[in-house]
Amino acid sequence: MSSPIQLDVGGTIFKTSKSTLTRFDGFFKTMLETSVPVEQNQSGHIFIDRDPTHFQVILNFMRDGDVDLPDSEDTVKKISREANFYLLEGLMELCSRKLEVPEPESISKMKFLETDDDALRAIVYTEKPVLIFYYSIDYAVTGTVSFPWDNDNDHCVDIFKLLKKYETEFDIHFQKGERDPEDNDHWMFCIYYKNRTIADEKFPKSSRRFDTIMQQCIGIIERYKRSENN
Known part of the structure; x- marks a missing residue:
C-alpha cells in the first residue's frame, strides 16, 4: 500500500492518497505522473499556493466523482474557480448546473393561444372564469413584445405578478393581438x-385602475354564480 500524500494548501495540511489525486485528468495527475517539478515545503509536503477554504470539496469530488454543493451562489462560484485551477472538468460542470438560474415558476403557468379556435375552446370548455391578455408585437421596430406601461409605478407592468395575483380567480391565457399603430404598448384583455x-x-x-376593473368583474361573476345557485 502506497504511503499517503500530504498537501500543504495555503498553509493547511490535507492527507490523501495518490490514487485519489490521479483519479481524474488535471492538475494533480499531471503533477504526479509526469516530470513536472513538484514544489515542497520544509516538511516535505507538496505545497500548493491556493486558498484552502474549499479544498475539502475538491478532495471529496476526486474521491467520489460527485459532491454535494452548497446553496450559496457565491460559494459555488468560488468552488468553480478552484475546480478550474485544478482542471477538474466534472466539478466545473457540477458547479455550472448548480448556478443555472431556474425558470420562474410563473413561466410554466403561462398558457398561449395560437388561434381563435384555441381561444374559443379555452372559453367554452372550462367552468372557471377565463382571462385572456391580447399582447402586441412591434414588428416595424424591434420585432419584440411591447409591454404595457404602468404610470403608477413608472415601469412596465409585471406580468408574473399579475399571474400570481389572479391565477386563483381566473384561467389565464395569452394571445397575440392586433397592434395599434398609435400605441406602442397596446394590450387588450377580455374576461369570459x-x-x-x-x-x-x-x-x-x-x-x-386595472385592479379596480378586475374587482368589478369578479363581483359581476360572483353575482352570476349566486343566481345560478338560486
Missing part, C-alpha cells in the same frame, strides 16, 4: 364566464 363576455378592455396605464 360561461360564454358571457364580462369585460373587453384596453389595458389601462395604471395598475390601480
